[in-house]
Amino acid sequence: MNLEGKVAVITGSAVRIGRSMALALAEAGVDICIHYHCSHEAAKLTCEEVRARGRIATYVSADLSDPVTASADIFAAAMTQFGKVDILINSASVFENKGLSDSTEADWDSHLDINLKAPFFLCQRFTEQFQPGQTGHVVNIVDWRAQRAGKGHLAYRISKAGLVTLTECLALELAPVIQVNAIAPGAILPPPGEDLSYLDQRVQKVPLQRAGSTAEICRALLYLLQSDFVTGEVLTVAGGEQLTAGLE
Numbered sequence: 501m502n503l504e505g506k507v508a509v510i511t512g513s514a515v516r517i518g519r520s521m522a523l524a525l526a527e528a529g530v531d532i533c534i535h536y537h538c539s540h541e542a543a544k545l546t547c548e549e550v551r552a553r554g555r556i557a558t559y560v561s562a563d564l565s566d567p568v569t570a571s572a573d574i575f576a577a578a579m580t581q582f583g584k585v586d587i588l589i590n591s592a593s594v595f596e597n598k599g600l601s602d603s604t605e606a607d608w609d610s611h612l613d614i615n616l617k618a619p620f621f622l623c624q625r626f627t628e629q630f631q632p633g634q635t636g637h638v639v640n641i642v643d644w645r646a647q648r649a650g651k652g653h654l655a656y657r658i659s660k661a662g663l664v665t666l667t668e669c670l671a672l673e674l675a676p677v678i679q680v681n682a683i684a685p686g687a688i689l690p691p692p693g694e695d696l697s698y699l700d701q702r703v704q705k706v707p708l709q710r711a712g713s714t715a716e717i718c719r720a721l722l723y724l725l726q727s728d729f730v731t732g733e734v735l736t737v738a739g740g741e742q743l744t745a746g747l748e
């Protein structure tokens with residue numbers, strides 16, 4: 501896909517990896533609808549940073565734990581501003597380290613609603629606004645832990661595993677009009693509330709012996725969006741950490 505003049509909705513793009521993807525796409529000529537939940541000031545700032553790159557930007561807040569309402573609100577805002585959406589990036593996520601004994605029903609609900617059902621309903625809204633002749637991309641941000649067994653983060657892993665399956669199913673359903681792919685990051689940024697020592701620990705098990713960067717996720721994203729013959733794929737960007745599964 502030639503990205504110049506295309507429009508992207510990116511969930512969770514006020515801060516962190518989502519913000520980096522918004523700026524990378526703006527540099528590639530894409531106009532951006534920035535979705536956020538609580539990071540209002542950061543969303544305004546990211547919006548300004550997109551505009552400073554010569555692109556149009558808007559921002560919309562929506563709580564993805566109410567996936568049907570949130571997906572409708574996000575697409576209403578994007579369509580009002582841009583009149584079309586060519587690219588949907590599902591990046592917003594929750595990430596709780598809970599296992600069999602301490603996971604509550606509320607933990608399951610939040611992970612499944614935000615990490616899996618919201619991407620599904622956003623895809624529904626995305627496809628509804630497609631016009632004849634338009635082509636597009638969905639990129640779901642998953643995690644290499646979605647495809648490997650391991651201890652902890654149980655509801656998170658399963659929600660992301662569901663998102664991998666959704667990626668593959670929708671790649672079949674939406675071909676040849678819309679390509680649907682996923683990126684599976686490894687250790688990129690410490691989770692909110694953790695410091696860099698979190699990554700230092702993770703890096704000890706990473707074969708390439710370092711953490712990744714948001715720039716590396718953006719390169720993977722640009723590759724997928726610019727490739728016309730890749731769909732249903734999960735691109736792992738984890739320095740080989742996925743090969744150490746079970747040793748966690």
Ligand SMILES: NC(=O)c1ccc[n+]([C@@H]2O[C@H](COP(=O)([O-])OP(=O)(O)OC[C@H]3O[C@@H](n4cnc5c(N)ncnc54)[C@H](OP(=O)(O)O)[C@@H]3O)[C@@H](O)[C@H]2O)c1
Binds near residue numbers: 539563595
């Ligand atoms: N960080 C890593 O190293 C890493 C590793 C593997 C996979 N990933 C995946 O990569 C993606 C981005 O990672 P990240 O670390 O940058 O993400 P993050 O900071 O954990 O979350 C991204 C955004 O999700 C939004 N969000 C959370 N709850 C929400 C809700 N109820 N409604 C709407 N939005 C909500 C938040 O928006 P607000 O701030 O506006 O509230 C948050 O900024 C995620 O899908 C994550 O699972 C990241």
